[in-house]
Amino acid sequence: MKELLARAALFSAIEGGHTFWSREIYGNGAQYVYEKLLNNGYDSIKYEKLITELKTHSGEQVLERIAQHHVRFVTPLDKDWPIQVNDLMASPIGLIVKGSIGALHIPSLAVVGTRNPTSYGARIAGDFAAGFVDREWGIISGGAYGIDSYAHKGALIAEGVTVAVIASGIDINYPAGNTRLFAEICESGAIVTECMPGQNALPSRFLTRNRLIAALSKATLVVEAAFRSGSLRTARDAAELFRPVMAIPGPINSPTSEGCHRLIGERAAEIVTSVADAVEFVGVNQ
Amino acid sequence: MSLAQTKSVALLGLDGHVVGVEVDIADGLPGYALLGLPDAALSESRDRVRSAIVNCGEVWPNRKVTVSLSPAWLPKSGSSFDLAICITLLAAHQTVPTEKIADIVFLGELSLDGRIRSVRGVLPALISAFKAGISIAVVPADNLKEAQLMQGMEIVPMHHLKQVLRWLRTGERQQEQEFDLQWEHSDSRLDFEDVAGQPAARLAAEIAAVGGHHIMLIGPPGAGKTMIAERIPTIMPALSIAQALEVTAVHSIAGTLMQRSPLSLLAPIVSPHHTTTRVAMVGGGSHVIKPGACSLAHFGVLFIDEAPECGPGVLDSLRQPLESGSITIARSIGNVTFPAQFLLVLAANPCPCGKFTGRGRNCTCTSQQVRRYLGKLSGPLMDRIDLRVQVEPVGRVEMAKTQLGESSSVIRDRVIAARTIAAHRFEGMGWSLNSQIPARALRSEFQPERAAMNFLHDELDRENITARGLHKIIRTAWSFADLKGHTLPSMDDVVAAHAMRGKVEA
Numbered sequence: 001m002k003e004l005l006a007r008a009a010l011f012s013a014i015e016g017g018h019t020f021w022s023r024e025i026y027g028n029g030a031q032y033v034y035e036k037l038l039n040n041g042y043d044s045i046k047y048e049k050l051i052t053e054l055k056t057h058s059g060e061q062v063l064e065r066i067a068q069h070h071v072r073f074v075t076p077l078d079k080d081w082p083i084q085v086n087d088l089m090a091s092p093i094g095l096i097v098k099g100s101i102g103a104l105h106i107p108s109l110a111v112v113g114t115r116n117p118t119s120y121g122a123r124i125a126g127d128f129a130a131g132f133v134d135r136e137w138g139i140i141s142g143g144a145y146g147i148d149s150y151a152h153k154g155a156l157i158a159e160g161v162t163v164a165v166i167a168s169g170i171d172i173n174y175p176a177g178n179t180r181l182f183a184e185i186c187e188s189g190a191i192v193t194e195c196m197p198g199q200n201a202l203p204s205r206f207l208t209r210n211r212l213i214a215a216l217s218k219a220t221l222v223v224e225a226a227f228r229s230g231s232l233r234t235a236r237d238a239a240e241l242f243r244p245v246m247a248i249p250g251p252i253n254s255p256t257s258e259g260c261h262r263l264i265g266e267r268a269a270e271i272v273t274s275v276a277d278a279v280e281f282v283g284v285n286q
Numbered sequence: 287m288s289l290a291q292t293k294s295v296a297l298l299g300l301d302g303h304v305v306g307v308e309v310d311i312a313d314g315l316p317g318y319a320l321l322g323l324p325d326a327a328l329s330e331s332r333d334r335v336r337s338a339i340v341n342c343g344e345v346w347p348n349r350k351v352t353v354s355l356s357p358a359w360l361p362k363s364g365s366s367f368d369l370a371i372c373i374t375l376l377a378a379h380q381t382v383p384t385e386k387i388a389d390i391v392f393l394g395e396l397s398l399d400g401r402i403r404s405v406r407g408v409l410p411a412l413i414s415a416f417k418a419g420i421s422i423a424v425v426p427a428d429n430l431k432e433a434q435l436m437q438g439m440e441i442v443p444m445h446h447l448k449q450v451l452r453w454l455r456t457g458e459r460q461q462e463q464e465f466d467l468q469w470e471h472s473d474s475r476l477d478f479e480d481v482a483g484q485p486a487a488r489l490a491a492e493i494a495a496v497g498g499h500h501i502m503l504i505g506p507p508g509a510g511k512t513m514i515a516e517r518i519p520t521i522m523p524a525l526s527i528a529q530a531l532e533v534t535a536v537h538s539i540a541g542t543l544m545q546r547s548p549l550s551l552l553a554p555i556v557s558p559h560h561t562t563t564r565v566a567m568v569g570g571g572s573h574v575i576k577p578g579a580c581s582l583a584h585f586g587v588l589f590i591d592e593a594p595e596c597g598p599g600v601l602d603s604l605r606q607p608l609e610s611g612s613i614t615i616a617r618s619i620g621n622v623t624f625p626a627q628f629l630l631v632l633a634a635n636p637c638p639c640g641k642f643t644g645r646g647r648n649c650t651c652t653s654q655q656v657r658r659y660l661g662k663l664s665g666p667l668m669d670r671i672d673l674r675v676q677v678e679p680v681g682r683v684e685m686a687k688t689q690l691g692e693s694s695s696v697i698r699d700r701v702i703a704a705r706t707i708a709a710h711r712f713e714g715m716g717w718s719l720n721s722q723i724p725a726r727a728l729r730s731e732f733q734p735e736r737a738a739m740n741f742l743h744d745e746l747d748r749e750n751i752t753a754r755g756l757h758k759i760i761r762t763a764w765s766f767a768d769l770k771g772h773t774l775p776s777m778d779d780v781v782a783a784h785a786m787r788g789k790v791e792a
Contacts, residue, residue, distance in 0.1 A: 116657045119788045123750065130748065145657065157749050227647055253678060255646020 005059025006034035007075050011094040012062040013053040016194040017208030022090040026076075030093070062196075069197050071098040071170050080105070085215040087241050092194045092212065096170045099190035103161045108138035109282070110217035110238070112210075112231035113147025113224045114256050121147055121224030121256060124248055126154030128221060131275030133160025138189070140165060140217045142209065143182060145175055147223045147231075152185055162189040165216065167209040168201035169193065192216070206230055214238035219282045222247045222269060225259030232259050235269060244282055245269040288312065288349075290377035292387040293420060294370035295411035296355075296362045299575055299615075299622030300535055302407075302414025304391070306356045307370040309378040314350035322355030325363035325573050334365070335372045337398035342447050347379045361619050363573050365395035366405040369424065372396060372447065373454070382454050391415045391423040400447035404428035406541040409534055409548070412436040424450060427462060432538055432548035435531060470550045471524055478517050479693040483684030487514050490675040490786060492697055495522045496704045497720035497765030500608070500630040500670055502593070504660070505677030506643040511633040514677070515589045516555065518631060520694040522586070523702045524551040529585050532625060536584055540577050554586035556628075560595040564603045568613050569624055575615055580607050581624035593632040594662040601667055604630065608670050632671065634660060643679065669754060672721070672762050674788040704768035720764040728760050734775035738763070741780060751784075759783045 007030035014021050024033050036042060037051055044051065066073045074081055075094040082104040085091050097104070109132045111125055129139045129151040139155035141148040143164035155162035164185050166174065170193050173179040182191060194212065195205060210230060214220055214237035222245070225231040235245045247269035250257025263269035272278040288311040295302045305322075318332050339346050353371055355362055370392035377384045393411055394402040408429040415423060416439050425433045427443040434441060443462045444450050453459040481488065487503060491514055494501040503511040525533060534548045546554060558567060558579040565571070569578035580588055593601060607613040607626035614623045636642040637656040642649040651659075709718045717723065723732055733739055742759065745751045751759065762783035763775035772779060 115653050126748065126750065153749070226653075227645070253644050255642050255644065255649065258645055258647075 003029060003031045004075060004077055005063070006030040007059070007077070007094055008062040008066075008073065009054055009057060009059040010034060011073075011075075011194075012057055012065075012196050013050055014093060015208070016092055016205070017090050017211060019090040022088075022093065025093055026086075026091065030075075065197060066096060069098075069171050071096050072101060073097075074101065082216060084218075085212065088211060088215045089240075090208075090211070091215070094194070096193050096195075096197075097190050098170050098192075099186040100188070101190060103138055103163050103188070103190040104192070104216060106136070106138045106161060108140045108163065108217040109278075110140045110213045110220040110234065111147065111151035112141060112213065112220065112222055112234045113151075114226055114229055114231065114259075115144050115146035115148075116226075116256065117146045117150065117224045118250075118254065118256055120250065120254075121248075122150045125150035125223045126157070128223070128248075128275055128278065129154030129162070130158035130160070132279070133158040135279060137218075138163060140213055142166065142206075142213060143174075143178055143185070143191070145177065149178060149181060151223075152181060156184055156188075160188075163192060163216065164189075165192045165209055165212045166201070167193070167195070167205040169195050169197040169199040171197045172200065174201040207233055210234040211237040214243065215241060217243070219244040219246065219278075221272070221278065222260050222263060224248070224250060224254075224256040225263075226256055227258040227262065229259045232263065235263055239268055246272045246278055246281060248272060288378050288380070290374045290382075290384045290387065292370050292374045292377070293389070293391045293415070294355075294367050294393060295391060295415055296360055297407045297411055297414075297539065298360075298620050299577075299624060300410050300539065301622075302411045303357070303360055304415055304418040304420065305360070305362065305367070306354075307367065307374050307392075308354045308356065309371070309374040310352045310354075311347050311375075311378045312350045312352070316348045316350065318351045318353070320353045320355075322358045323361040324355070325361070327365050328362055328367060331365060331368045331371055331396075334368055334396045334398065335375065338368075338372060338396040338400040338447050339376065341398060342400040342451070344376060344381060344451070345379070347375070351375065351378075361573070364405065365403075366393050366407070366411070368396040369394035369402060369447075369450070373450065376451070382451060386454055389420060389422070391420050393423065393429075394426040394444070396447060402426045402444050402446060402450075407539045408433050409435055409531070409538040412439060412441075413535065415439070430462060432534060432543060435534060435548060468549065469524075469527070469530070470547055470552065476517050476520050477694045478521060478697055479690040481510060481513055481517065481691050482680050482687065483691075484510055484514065484677060484680070487511075487675045487677050488692070488697075490673045491518050492521065492701060492769065493762065493765045493786070494518065494629060494631070494673055495697075495701045496769055497708070497761065498629055499672035499721050499762055499765065500632075501673040501675065502632040502634065502668075502671045503675050503677050504634050504636055506679055507635060507640045509677045509679045511677050512589075512591055515557075515587070515591070515631045515633055517694065518587050518589075518629070519553040519555045521697040521701055522553040522629075523698065523705055525553060525585055527551075533585055536577050536581050536624060540582055542582060554583055555589055556580075556583040556586070557589040557591060560590065560592045561597070562600060563597070564600050567600055568603050568607065568626075569615050569622075570617070572617060573619070575617055575619070575622040577624045578613070580604055580613060580626040580628055583628035584625045585627060586629070587631055588628040589631040589633070591633045593634045594659050601632075602664055605666055605670070630671070632663070634663075636660075669758075672758050672783075673786045675786070700769060704765070707768045707771075708764070720761050720768065723761055723764070725757050728757050732760070732764065734760055734763055734767075734780050735777065738775060738777045738780035741777065742784075745784070751787075755787065759787055762786060 138161040141151045220238040247260040291308040404426045422440040430443040611627040637651040763779040766779035767775040
């Protein structure tokens with residue numbers, strides 16, 4: 001119990017994606033790190049803010065705050081912790097899950113891409129999502145506009161399970177236009193975040209969120225991405241975890257396929273042109 | 287007798303009312319009263335009429351003059367009553383035979399020296415006068431071309447008040463050279479052969495002309511969107527005489543016959559700037575209700591460049607005319623309906639800076655700006671756009687080609703052939719274009735072939751298209767089929783139509 005409370009307190013105080021703390025906690029246990037911090041075992045000047053945060057919010061308070069939103073707080077102590085995220089350099093201290101946690105335990109494909117897709121990308125995202133759902137896979141994406149939304153919708157239309165990993169608190173629907181989509185996702189799948197309730201979606205949180213999308217899924221598919229795109233981050237995160245990365249080619253004069261072509265050109269992603277192709281590639285690399 | 291009356295016409299929209307103009311000259315202090323709800327321009331007619339009479343060597347009656355325009359409740363506006371008032375006044379003053387002018391319609395504005403100036407709305411005015419049983423009309427000579435379209439009426443064109451008076455007194459008049467009713471078919475300035483490359487946009491323009499489908503061109507600045515849009519009227523079939531009369535009547539009211547010949551059979555094109563107001567787009571005004579851009583584009587093309595830059599609500603005001611083919615404007619002086627059956631052509635940049643194309647690396651817009659830019663066009667409006675085309679910058683090879691593209695006349699012949707097939711198919715059904723097929727007919731007698739229908743139902747199941755989208759696709763597919771000479775839209779036609787609609791709706 002003490003371990004859980006320590007973890008909850010640390011979860012609330014430490015921003016996700018912090019490699020050092022992640023390693024410390026996984027190596028020594030949350031309680032050890034918690035106590036060492038409070039006893040000024042670490043640099044007390046450097047971590048002053050963190051220590052005051054821990055002193056003001058106890059583990060019980062954090063758990064209570066999370067419980068108010070009728071969501072689950074899972075940690076590696078739980079049986080149903082999605083162990084695939086432990087492969088990360090900075091694996092999450094805990095996760096907040098709304099919906100069914102079982103959605104995190106089926107093999108899943110991450111479908112990511114631009115928020116401004118062409119009709120081509122929108123279609124492909126939906127078709128691939130539906131195609132993988134037909135093969136009893138889950139679909140993981142970020143709940144944003146564009147490719148993310150089309151992937152989630154494609155999975156839902158094919159009556160599959162889909163998971164949205166969001167970059168804000170579980171009580172904040174970002175983008176607000178997808179509120180209905182989030183509600184629908186929760187009915188069969190889940191919404192996952194490593195932010196405390198009430199935290200806003202900041203640009204930095206999108207990047208740390210992207211590593212979770214890569215880690216939760218068995219393979220990543222980039223549908224349409226511009227030259228500078230957050231989805232390329234997800235692709236690199238997945239590659240660092242040695243998970244298969246695939247990209248859909250597009251016309252060479254389409255700005256929204258530029259990122260995909262870059263991944264393919266750098267041999268960072270495998271080119272796929274059909275659902276069957278993708279299934280075969282993922283199957284071989286499993 | 288110091289009383290005389292004649293006729294003129296007051297216009298409310300396209301509808302004219304024959305107005306009786308009466309003048310009474312009575313004893314009393316010299317004065318002038320104008321009755322019958324005149325507006326400012328009409329009230330000023332007193333001074334124009336007075337100067338014209340004096341400057342033509344006639345005598346202004348120094349008595350009490352009362353001018354009445356009946357029906358008195360109908361608001362009247364504009365300067366076209368000048369001539370009628372002047373002639374009636376002189377008749378009441380016993381210098382012009384009164385019995386002669388009783389059944390003539392006079393239209394025209396007077397200048398101070400007695401010259402007769404052209405006025406707006408001559409054709410619709412004559413049409414209503416003709417319907418009211420009047421057989422002779424005096425019109426400004428400058429409006430002769432347009433007035434001659436009103437066949438079955440004797441048209442007397444006049445340059446000067448003196449000519450009118452001489453004709454009324456002696457019956458003599460100088461024969462104006464009548465114009466041959468030579469309909470003008472083509473506008474030689476614009477031709478599709480000037481457009482280099484752009485096969486997709488060319489095909490979309492052709493399909494739009496065949497079936498009357500609305501079209502949107504998206505592309506970076508300088509790719510040729512405007513060039514293509516301006517040439518769409520040149521591939522549309524010539525207007526029928528009845529259509530041309532309707533178009534000329536609308537333009538006559540708007541006073542735009544300077545830009546467009548009254549005898550033109552070419553489909554009109556109107557391109558309002560994106561700063562245009564809602565009233566300018568659909569029509570309006572408080573004293574005189576004028577037709578807006580969408581009515582001026584009746585039977586032609588309404589081209590809106592930089593569509594996302596349009597003010598809020600401007601484009602959405604087009605939704606009703608797009609649906610019904612006409613626009614009704616309600617103002618305190620009455621309701622006016624103008625025809626507005628147009629082909630909508632929208633052009634837009636891909637993003638605010640316009641460079642989100644090619645490799646897209648010069649684009650300085652944020653992802654949100656890009657998404658919001660085209661998002662400014664409302665869903666219901668976009669739903670009515672059947673063809674969405676990306677216009678890519680002209681490539682190196684196409685630029686270097688010395689050979690011209692296909693010319694408008696070649697394309698137009700194909701369009702006419704396709705439209706003839708469609709018109710034949712729809713004979714007696716009450717519509718003539720593919721875009722006008724009602725939904726229930728699409729699901730019964732105008733279904734595409736079986737395999738294509740299955741494809742569409744699959745798309746519907748996958749929620750890639752909506753039911754409305756499905757109908758729109760079938761309508762476009764019919765245009766593809768007509769163009770290729772298929773009796774029934776094939777799978778290829780349906781897939782092409784689906785691709786050109788270019789929208790995932792779910």
